[in-house]
Amino acid sequence: MDIHTTGRAIHALAALRDCNGNVAEAAVKLGISQEMLVSALTEVGPTFYEQPGDGKIIPSEVGLRFATRVDMFPYVNW
Numbered sequence: 001m002d003i004h005t006t007g008r009a010i011h012a013l014a015a016l017r018d019c020n021g022n023v024a025e026a027a028v029k030l031g032i033s034q035e036m037l038v039s040a041l042t043e044v045g046p047t048f049y050e051q052p053g054d055g056k057i058i059p060s061e062v063g064l065r066f067a068t069r070v071d072m073f074p075y076v077n078w
Contacts, residue, residue: 001044007073008040013048013059014067021056032078040078 001009015026015037027034041049041057048063059067 004077005040005043007076008078009044009048010066010069010073011076012037012040013063014070016049016057017059017064017067021052021058023055023057030078036078 011030012026015029016023019025019029023034023037027037030037038057048060048066050058050060052058
């Protein structure tokens with residue numbers, strides 16, 4: 001995983017954590033499309049999140065630890 005992929009995934013996971021898994025709300029928070037948010041997660045793989053089937057994406061335990069690193073990537077180029 002390169003540094004840009006890592007930064008995007010961290011921000012996506014943090015936004016999903018803050019928005020209780022609501023993809024639309026997390027995308028608005030980041031100022032990106034829902035497709036971009038999902039794409040960032042797809043790049044890192046399913047170890048970082050769970051999809052319970054109700055349209056939400058919930059960060060896994062690994063994803064939550066990853067999301068705490070958002071301060072290491074203050075700006076992300078989407």
